[in-house]
Amino acid sequence: MSLKDLPILADYDISPVSGFLPAEEPLQILPDPYFAPWEETFQQFNGLLLASRLRQRANELPCLDASRLKTKAEQRRAYLILCMLSHAYVWGKHEQAAESLPASLAVPWQTVANMLEIQPVLTHAAVVMWNWRLLYKNGPRDLTNLDTLGTLSGSSDESWFYLVTTAIEATGAPVLSKILTAIQLVRDNNTTALIQELGSIRGIIEELVGVLRRMFEKCDPYVFYWKVRPYLAGWENMAEAGLPNGVRYEGVDNGEYKKLAGGSAAQSSLIHALDIAFGVEHHPTGMRPKKNAENTTPSTHATVASAPNGTAHAASSTNGSTPAPKVHNSYNDASDVTAGAKPAHGSSSNNFIQKMRFYMPGPHRNFLTHLTEVANIRQYVTDKASGDRSDPQVEKLITVFDECVHQIKVFRDVHIQMVTLYIVMQANRGPSISHGGFVPQPHAQKSPEVNGKTADSTLTNGDSTPAKGSSKGSSILYPQKIIFGAPHGLAKKQEEGNDVVRGTGGTDLIPFLRQSRDETNNSKIVPTPSITARKASVA
């Protein structure tokens, strides 16, 4: 049987040098003066939002024809502008959430999203991949030389939050060609060269961890949680934030409501590509595969899910050296959102990580599907591991493979620490000003009792120290409370008298991330918690 051709990066709008980031710097202004009303509003929108006049300005905007955007670069610039203006419009500043988006934003946003094969909602692509510029034109794409084109809060903390992620995409870019080379080396049965290629991939993943850690340097967790994160929220599972039906896009699909998740780095195609390359399988939180749960033995199956249109797509968990076209349903659920397929919103058994592909640009999503079909590295190493173990090459191969997986696990370890500091701890501490920067008193309803006091009276101690328990209470006063999980659309609720941060599907945030981390570790051939432990076990 002939093997499927390997993907060619350029066919999927991917550069061997810049990866999923555009090869050229994103446009800083739309060249056609026809779009000046958007550019002018975008220039002023932090001020308009602060003065609570952004909605007024947006309502006055003409409904521009986005089909006049000719190049990809123009479409991306327009998409970024429309994402930021629309999220600012919906969430407002000290305003109730708006459940209807005017046609002046909704219609062109849908048009440009169709052009880019992405969703009309703020995404990782908008704020991370298409929202940067170089300070020195010939300088590197790293944190010494990057700036953002726009932020929702106007803060440098928000810029840093995006730029660290942009720098991760830039740092990881060379890994894509290397993964394809490694897949070819497997096909050639060239173990020696494969070991070398994997060594180089391991080094890149290690660098990603280094960049990730830099988040702590210049992004203040308070600012992130209370001033930035609420704006990244989408409108799926947002009943308690005042959007039970999602948002109505006036002039689009007969003004139907849309429920869409907000922006999250879980939409980063780079991390998905690493998972696919190393055979990391993700499952709905709390669910484990019926077989191979510990994965100490080769995993030869391919999980293939039926898309809503009836066609079968290979899901991200394929490890086999050839695509496995048969439907294999070893889990309770394997919702697949590859090209064009819709995610099963609201299902508690969604594979959340898989679902995030719905929010990637179409070509990148399609690349991941293709990569899944040709991924063979883990299977190869597994086969070697079950053969002649006295061959030193085999031990080297297993070690370097496991080191790559280990670095992805370390990335997720650091990420969990970050989520604990930037979300869980901030939520537990509460805001240090009485409304956390959101809905003002006149709109607020009487807060429910929290720890024997109303939420209003528990907010601050009179100094800047937030009162213990202040984050619990009215979801009207504190929409942040009910949008803990907002960036990914899993609205998190903190249960009364219980410090667990939950998703609406019953998913706990930290258990979800821990499971993802543990699933990574399970992809090792010898799934020890650390490489040191592995070396000891080999010795």
Ligand code: HEM
């Ligand atoms: C302050 C920094 C960050 C915070 C607070 C944060 C928060 C979160 C949260 C709450 C989730 C759960 C799903 C969701 O809500 O979207 C998540 C998932 C995820 N985040 Fe982040 N994140 C941060 C930075 C990053 C960065 C820089 C990356 C790099 C690409 C990243 C990659 C991911 C990935 C891949 C997932 C999916 C879960 C997994 O694959 O293990 N995050 N993040």
